[in-house]
Amino acid sequence: MEAKVFASSQPILSLRGISKYFGGVHALEDVDFDVYPQEIVALVGDNGAGKSTLVKIIAGVHRPTKGHIFFQGQPVEIHSPHDAQALGIEIVYQELALIETRDVPANFFLGREPVKGRLGIFVDRRKMVEDTVRTLRELGIELPYLRSPVRYLSGGQRQALAIGRVMPWGGKIIIMDEPTAALGVKESRRVLDLILRLKEKGCSVIVISHNMRHVFNVADRIVVLRGGRKVGDKKKSETTPDEIVKLIVGADML
Amino acid sequence: MPVLAEERATQVLQKFFVFWDRVGILLAFIVVFIMFGALTPVFFHPINILNVIRQVSIIGVIAVGMTFVILLGGIDLSVGSIVAFTGIIAAGFQVKWGGSLFLSIVVPLLIGGGIGFLNGFISTKGKLHPFIVTLGMMSIFRGATLLVAQGKPISGMSPAFRFIGAGMIGPIPFPVILFLGCVIAAGIVLKRTVFGRYIYAIGGNEEAALLSGIMVERYKISAFTLLGFLSGMSGLILTSRLNSGELVAGQGYELDVIASVVIGGTSLMGGEGGVYGTLIGALLIGVVSNGLNLLGVQPYWQMIVKGIIVIFAVLLDRLKRRFRTT
Numbered sequence: 388m389e390a391k392v393f394a395s396s397q398p399i400l401s402l403r404g405i406s407k408y409f410g411g412v413h414a415l416e417d418v419d420f421d422v423y424p425q426e427i428v429a430l431v432g433d434n435g436a437g438k439s440t441l442v443k444i445i446a447g448v449h450r451p452t453k454g455h456i457f458f459q460g461q462p463v464e465i466h467s468p469h470d471a472q473a474l475g476i477e478i479v480y481q482e483l484a485l486i487e488t489r490d491v492p493a494n495f496f497l498g499r500e501p502v503k504g505r506l507g508i509f510v511d512r513r514k515m516v517e518d519t520v521r522t523l524r525e526l527g528i529e530l531p532y533l534r535s536p537v538r539y540l541s542g543g544q545r546q547a548l549a550i551g552r553v554m555p556w557g558g559k560i561i562i563m564d565e566p567t568a569a570l571g572v573k574e575s576r577r578v579l580d581l582i583l584r585l586k587e588k589g590c591s592v593i594v595i596s597h598n599m600r601h602v603f604n605v606a607d608r609i610v611v612l613r614g615g616r617k618v619g620d621k622k623k624s625e626t627t628p629d630e631i632v633k634l635i636v637g638a639d640m641l
Numbered sequence: 642m643p644v645l646a647e648e649r650a651t652q653v654l655q656k657f658f659v660f661w662d663r664v665g666i667l668l669a670f671i672v673v674f675i676m677f678g679a680l681t682p683v684f685f686h687p688i689n690i691l692n693v694i695r696q697v698s699i700i701g702v703i704a705v706g707m708t709f710v711i712l713l714g715g716i717d718l719s720v721g722s723i724v725a726f727t728g729i730i731a732a733g734f735q736v737k738w739g740g741s742l743f744l745s746i747v748v749p750l751l752i753g754g755g756i757g758f759l760n761g762f763i764s765t766k767g768k769l770h771p772f773i774v775t776l777g778m779m780s781i782f783r784g785a786t787l788l789v790a791q792g793k794p795i796s797g798m799s800p801a802f803r804f805i806g807a808g809m810i811g812p813i814p815f816p817v818i819l820f821l822g823c824v825i826a827a828g829i830v831l832k833r834t835v836f837g838r839y840i841y842a843i844g845g846n847e848e849a850a851l852l853s854g855i856m857v858e859r860y861k862i863s864a865f866t867l868l869g870f871l872s873g874m875s876g877l878i879l880t881s882r883l884n885s886g887e888l889v890a891g892q893g894y895e896l897d898v899i900a901s902v903v904i905g906g907t908s909l910m911g912g913e914g915g916v917y918g919t920l921i922g923a924l925l926i927g928v929v930s931n932g933l934n935l936l937g938v939q940p941y942w943q944m945i946v947k948g949i950i951v952i953f954a955v956l957l958d959r960l961k962r963r964f965r966t967t
Contacts, residue, residue: 468854469854480849480852484846484848484849484852484853485846485849486841486842486845486846486849486850486912487845487846487912488841488844488845488846488912488913489841489842489845489912493838493841493842497842497849497850497853497855498850498853498854498855499853499854500835500838502835508834508835508836509833509834509835510833510834510835510838512833
């Protein structure tokens with residue numbers, strides 16, 4: 388199934404020859420990067436390898452110094468996070484992007500509240516609650532208190548909320564930067580399940596992670612960056628954690 | 642078992658704060674209200690009650706606007722000076738510059754809104770704490786008031802203008818209607834509109850609001866503008882009621898206004914609270930002032946008492962945060 392999807396379809400997102408220089412620092416150098424439909428791509432590499440820079444270029448936070456981006460085969464320019472969202476590229480900001488003092492529906496719809504009435508200024512609270520409940524159920528996210536402030540939720544529940552809320556916006560590609568970094572074993576498992584469920588729902592996911600076990604748990608393909616260059620691009624079925632680690636640290640270079 | 646005892650104490654405190662959030666302020670108000678009634682027979686007299694709520698309206702209108710700004714995590718110290726400046730401008734149009742009723746109402750409101758806009762604009766675009774910006778504005782517009790008035794109060798308004806502060810609609814003073822109208826409108830805006838929800842969101846976590854594409858600066862400037870506008874309205878009411886544009890009008894109002902908001906349960910950290918609490922907070926401050934007056938307590942003592950109440954209210958908010966269930 389994986390192989391079929393991989394082989395038979397066009398990439399939904401293609402980056403070609405991407406370079407990014409910050410002054411004299413070459414953060415990325417001539418990187419090609421593809422994401423296929425319904426594919427989970429893990430992006431791995433040491434600190435400073437260029438992972439965050441790469442996803443920020445995809446999310447419209449940075450603009451590449453050189454190179455081209457194609458979305459569903461068409462050349463595109465992503466100037467801002469807003470442009471990225473318009474294409475269906477959503478980035479999951481971690482816990483820091485939740486409002487602790489507000490409840491779950493308020494956080495779920497933050498910045499995209501549905502309105503009702505002719506004036507278009509009144510929030511449709513009922514729709515917010517209903518849609519939140521439905522999406523959370525679809526994703527299998529269980530939150531005990533919908534109507535109390537988010538601060539009463541656990542770390543894992545907050546992370547699930549942060550991920551779940553990008554779902555209803557027709558996101559085709561969802562980017563996560565270390566989604567399990569601050570979580571315990573059980574909570575990490577839940578988040579990984581959630582990533583798999585997003586794939587079932589038709590999304591592609593780009594995950595940055597340092598945790599090899601998590602990477603091999605969910606990823607279809609693993610892309611390795613080192614010193615701003617792509618040094619590995621392997622299907623999970625054709626590689627091992629050992630090989631990936633070697634690529635990350637550069638032990639193959641002899 | 643000291644650990645258990647500590648846990649128990651924490652639980653009791655948590656329950657107390659949940660309770661306090663719901664009805665605490667209202668209860669405190671009722672207790673104070675009955676206490677003053679028992680101490681001074683005049684207190685419950687309808688004329689006195691009307692007097693209290695009329696006075697409360699002047700502070701309260703500003704406190705409604707201040708609720709928005711404090712919910713955003715901001716503060717505005719310039720409100721008293723805006724009251725004085727807009728008041729003197731209104732008096733000027735009434736007495737010196739042609740006596741147009743329209744101009745003497747509209748121009749001060751626009752000026753109030755304009756000063757508020759400047760407060761918001763300078764603090765957001767200049768990345769300055771609103772505390773310092775509005776402290777400067779407080780001095781600037783106190784000075785401007787003296788300048789415009791040339792050091793003398795401007796007295797003698799037209800009967801139509803006097804209606805704003807001294808008129809009655811049925812048994813209810815007009816300023817009270819203005820005040821309650823503001824409270825209800827603000828309540829609806831905060832609870833039900835996108836604007837209101839963004840005010841809470843920004844106060845709760847500005848960074849998150851930004852990442853969600855909320856135009857944080859625009860909402861901050863709007864809130865300050867609204868507060869300036871409402872301070873202008875308060876300036877009109879005061880000038881009308883006193884029948885004079887006074888040089889010292891509004892002096893010390895910032896304390897009463899901020900006290901009303903904070904006593905009403907809105908957190909100085911932003912993000913939590915609401916305008917109905919502010920209504921009760923303003924009433925509480927008004928009743929305390931009035932009650933102490935009737936008891937013949939020197940005004941100096943009133944200032945001391947109010948200061949203590951403010952510190953107490955902020956302390957309570959801090960404690961509330963510490964003992965919150967996580």
